[in-house]
Amino acid sequence: MRIIAIMNQKGGVGKTTTVLNLGVALSKLGKRVLMIDLDHQAHLTISSGIVLENLRFSIYDALIGKIPIKRIIEGVSLGLSLIPSHPILSKIEIKRLKGSEFLLKESFKGFGRLCNYILIDCPPSLGRLTMNALCFAREIFIVTQTEYLALKSLPPLLEAVDKVGMSLNPEIKVTGVVACLYDQRRKIDRRIKEEIRNYFKEKMFETAIRKNVSLAESPTLGKDIFRYAPLSYGAQDYLSLAREVIKMEKA
Amino acid sequence: MRIIAIMNQKGGVGKTTTVLNLGVALSKLGKRVLMIDLDHQAHLTISSGIVLENLRFSIYDALIGKIPIKRIIEGVSLGLSLIPSHPILSKIEIKRLKGSEFLLKESFKGFGRLCNYILIDCPPSLGRLTMNALCFAREIFIVTQTEYLALKSLPPLLEAVDKVGMSLNPEIKVTGVVACLYDQRRKIDRRIKEEIRNYFKEKMFETAIRKNVSLAESPTLGKDIFRYAPLSYGAQDYLSLAREVIKMEKA
Numbered sequence: 321m322r323i324i325a326i327m328n329q330k331g332g333v334g335k336t337t338t339v340l341n342l343g344v345a346l347s348k349l350g351k352r353v354l355m356i357d358l359d360h361q362a363h364l365t366i367s368s369g370i371v372l373e374n375l376r377f378s379i380y381d382a383l384i385g386k387i388p389i390k391r392i393i394e395g396v397s398l399g400l401s402l403i404p405s406h407p408i409l410s411k412i413e414i415k416r417l418k419g420s421e422f423l424l425k426e427s428f429k430g431f432g433r434l435c436n437y438i439l440i441d442c443p444p445s446l447g448r449l450t451m452n453a454l455c456f457a458r459e460i461f462i463v464t465q466t467e468y469l470a471l472k473s474l475p476p477l478l479e480a481v482d483k484v485g486m487s488l489n490p491e492i493k494v495t496g497v498v499a500c501l502y503d504q505r506r507k508i509d510r511r512i513k514e515e516i517r518n519y520f521k522e523k524m525f526e527t528a529i530r531k532n533v534s535l536a537e538s539p540t541l542g543k544d545i546f547r548y549a550p551l552s553y554g555a556q557d558y559l560s561l562a563r564e565v566i567k568m569e570k571a
Numbered sequence: 572m573r574i575i576a577i578m579n580q581k582g583g584v585g586k587t588t589t590v591l592n593l594g595v596a597l598s599k600l601g602k603r604v605l606m607i608d609l610d611h612q613a614h615l616t617i618s619s620g621i622v623l624e625n626l627r628f629s630i631y632d633a634l635i636g637k638i639p640i641k642r643i644i645e646g647v648s649l650g651l652s653l654i655p656s657h658p659i660l661s662k663i664e665i666k667r668l669k670g671s672e673f674l675l676k677e678s679f680k681g682f683g684r685l686c687n688y689i690l691i692d693c694p695p696s697l698g699r700l701t702m703n704a705l706c707f708a709r710e711i712f713i714v715t716q717t718e719y720l721a722l723k724s725l726p727p728l729l730e731a732v733d734k735v736g737m738s739l740n741p742e743i744k745v746t747g748v749v750a751c752l753y754d755q756r757r758k759i760d761r762r763i764k765e766e767i768r769n770y771f772k773e774k775m776f777e778t779a780i781r782k783n784v785s786l787a788e789s790p791t792l793g794k795d796i797f798r799y800a801p802l803s804y805g806a807q808d809y810l811s812l813a814r815e816v817i818k819m820e821k822a
């Protein structure tokens with residue numbers, strides 16, 4: 321079972337879009353996937369078509385130990401399920417809790433190997449919720465835009481990951497870097513992509529997710545890109561990314 | 572003196588780009604402007620051309636009461652100065668501090684009326700640093716992209732603002748909404764912009780900041796849009812926004 325945190329404290333780089341559409345693509349290639357929405361904005365939950373007002377429980381209830389995690393899993397499509405979020409999750413950042421980096425890991429005790437992949441959508445910060453993801457996951461996929469400020473966010477991100485590796489979770493390591501919102505017509509995108517590749521070398525996936533309006537439209541209907549626009553660049557790119565992710569297993 | 576928090580917990584919507592370029596535009600129209608970088612990513616500081624490694628002090632030192640705020644002001648251009656940030660600021664979110672929402676307000680005690688505008692760049696969260704901005708500012712400009720997930724972030728944002736208004740800072744109110752990264756060729760942008768206008772009515776500025784590659788390139792050289800590409804849409808749009816902001820003063 322691969323547990324992967326999809327993260328970057330820089331905002332708006334495509335984290336949520338990647339968890340949903342990579343999740344669906346992996347399930348289309350025969351993998352059983354569980355997504356976890358660890359952002360109080362609950363955008364992964366909304367993009368999956370779930371109406372927040374109808375939710376009885378969310379990840380918050382599991383993190384505070386009120387409800388077992390198995391009881392809050394929502395089926396999204398064949399082979400793909402979700403642990404939803406709710407705005408109440410922002411309370412976790414403020415509550416004074418002991419050993420609060422391990423709440424997520426604790427709540428998964430006894431979960432077993434029900435799936436092949438767990439993908440965690442992180443909020444745009446290095447706060448307590450992202451720390452929970454880093455203390456539970458074994459791998460990190462960094463999602464980044466090919467723009468300058470997103471590039472500048474990478475060194476502090478790697479520093480934070482190193483600190484977690486040395487103290488809280490020795491297993492965690494960056495195993496993949498995904499370039500999103502890529503516009504190959506712009507010089508700045510081509511240049512920054514090259515800089516990211518020089519920095520991360522073979523960890524950077526060959527597939528870049530191209531900028532594609534269908535990926536901005538699909539959340540409006542709570543649909544993934546394969547249900548919304550199956551022939552779009554977005555669908556092609558996420559399917560090609562999923563094939564690369566699976567190929568890593570053999571290595 | 573107008574103290575305006577530029578905020579949205581949704582990431583990557585154009586907050587930092589707006590603080591810098593609106594700040595420069597206001598100073599070109601004769602106003603004295605102070606920008607405050609309240610994000611530990613320090614992107615406003617980087618975009619202003621400051622090298623983080625050369626900084627002796629940052630906002631962090633003032634918030635913990637080590638250095639008076641006046642000693643950390645950096646001149647950026649004529650009529651425009653900055654209180655820089657540094658990655659160490661992320662410690663504020665974790666430190667156990669009493670009355671921690673008022674650290675910024677406290678550090679400005681006795682600051683006087685040295686300028687006409689204070690613009691505060693907030694991080695993409697509703698955590699302690701954003702709360703500090705809301706407890707010091709009198710106005711809020713919400714910056715948003717014209718995309719679905721950014722629209723979904725607005726109700727929780729307004730809820731958080733109402734809570735601050737009722738308890739910590741009765742003066743605070745949303746006085747402006749800026750649409751950024753606007754692409755009028757896309758149906759989704761036109762539709763979402765209309766929805767935002769229906770929601771906020773006259774609070775939404777007439778000027779939308781159009782998507783413009785110069786605005787993505789200018790931070791690479793640590794320059795504002797007026798120094799990097801003075802004839803670009805970006806420069807025109809931020810100048811037109813600044814005129815609207817000044818016009819509000821008379822109302």
Ligand SMILES: Nc1ncnc2c1ncn2[C@@H]1O[C@H](COP(=O)(O)OP(=O)(O)OP(=O)(O)O)[C@@H](O)[C@H]1O
Pocket residue numbers: 330331332333334335336337338359363442443444500501502529530531532533534535536537539580581582583695718719720721
């Ligand atoms: N490849 C793409 N092409 C076009 N639009 C995209 C693409 N990827 C994401 N988007 C859109 O860009 C915006 C930002 O993406 P998303 O919300 O997934 O980023 P995020 O990193 O999760 O943001 P946050 O930091 O707020 O959590 C969304 O409106 C999304 O629909």
Ligand SMILES: Nc1ncnc2c1ncn2[C@@H]1O[C@H](COP(=O)(O)OP(=O)(O)OP(=O)(O)O)[C@@H](O)[C@H]1O
Pocket residue numbers: 329330331332444467468469470581582583584585586587588589610614693694695751752753780781782783784785786787788790
């Ligand atoms: N109008 C625009 N046209 C093109 N690119 C833009 C525009 N405004 C901002 N950008 C670029 O989009 C990216 C996001 O903008 P910015 O960093 O200002 O957003 P933010 O809301 O401050 O992000 P964060 O939530 O991470 O603080 C940056 O790379 C910036 O250069």
Ligand SMILES: [Mg+2]
Pocket residue numbers: 335336337359363441442443
């Ligand atoms: Mg997200």
Ligand SMILES: [Mg+2]
Pocket residue numbers: 586587588610614692693694
């Ligand atoms: Mg910013």
